[in-house]
Amino acid sequence: MDQAKEGYSDLEKRDIFNNEFMVHIDALYNFAIKLTLDEDEAKDLLQDTCMKAFRFIDSFEKGTNAKAWLFRILKNSFINDYRKKSKAPGMVDYQEVETYYNSDEEKGAGQVTTDLRSETVKGMLGDEITNALNSMDVDFRTVIILCDLEGFKYEEMAKILDIPIGTVRSRLHRARNILKEKLAAYAASMGYK
Amino acid sequence: MRQAWDINSFEMGEFLRWIQKSLGMGKARCPEEERCLELLRIMLDEQATEEESKYVHKHIGNCYRCYQNYELENTIREAVKSKTHHLKVPQKLVNEITSKINL
Numbered sequence: 001m002d003q004a005k006e007g008y009s010d011l012e013k014r015d016i017f018n019n020e021f022m023v024h025i026d027a028l029y030n031f032a033i034k035l036t037l038d039e040d041e042a043k044d045l046l047q048d049t050c051m052k053a054f055r056f057i058d059s060f061e062k063g064t065n066a067k068a069w070l071f072r073i074l075k076n077s078f079i080n081d082y083r084k085k086s087k088a089p090g091m092v093d094y095q096e097v098e099t100y101y102n103s104d105e106e107k108g109a110g111q112v113t114t115d116l117r118s119e120t121v122k123g124m125l126g127d128e129i130t131n132a133l134n135s136m137d138v139d140f141r142t143v144i145i146l147c148d149l150e151g152f153k154y155e156e157m158a159k160i161l162d163i164p165i166g167t168v169r170s171r172l173h174r175a176r177n178i179l180k181e182k183l184a185a186y187a188a189s190m191g192y193k
Numbered sequence: 194m195r196q197a198w199d200i201n202s203f204e205m206g207e208f209l210r211w212i213q214k215s216l217g218m219g220k221a222r223c224p225e226e227e228r229c230l231e232l233l234r235i236m237l238d239e240q241a242t243e244e245e246s247k248y249v250h251k252h253i254g255n256c257y258r259c260y261q262n263y264e265l266e267n268t269i270r271e272a273v274k275s276k277t278h279h280l281k282v283p284q285k286l287v288n289e290i291t292s293k294i295n296l
Binding site (some may be wrong): 014017018022024025029030033045046047050051054116117120121122124125126129130133144147148149153154169172173176179180183 | 200231234235238239240261264265266268269270272273274276277278279280281282283286287289290291293294295
């Protein structure tokens, strides 16, 4: 995302916004909903993201990866403006979570201990999968959304999240373990076999 | 003419997995399970190198436990993709945004 050498004209700005940004509006909205877990907050977050994208459009290079650029703005807006106010009292700080999941103790204990079967997951309803995903810590939820739902590559995710590729890989691995454990716990509670 | 013993490596893998499944070996731990799981996830994300993909394919061809992991990982991904809600932005909101931009 290099700084454009010269600023765009008003016409060019609108052209970029309408033709390169608006095609991603549904994906952005869904990302906002999955981050905030609240429809009204998601709408505000989307509006803020669009306004910021337009305000800083000169730093976007026409024809490059608009989707990743917009997702990065939305993620930053969420962290700076929404996360603090929507953070539930019992929520754990991400650094603590990551340190815990990277600890040797957890690496041994967290190893694929679930006996979840493919057939069980195939039989689960959309709400059950959504609930498991939504109950994850937002940082772990985010990497699953970016990778599995939006199809971003690790390199793009690293840019969106401002973290090294190695951290993307390890965070994603932990996130998948957590999701699997949540699905297994849910399946056990429902008596699925 | 093809003979009964003339089987390819895929069929051999299937056969080995069938034996392992029949013997209840799916619950047995694999010493390389964690490494294999990490690599097969990278492979499913289409981010693995050729070497990593080869390792995974070879390993799951012979290890029923890791083959089960492969199937489960694939199923969870598919479930996340196909069963979670994908909404359209309300048109009213789209109109509000575009009217602010195009003033």
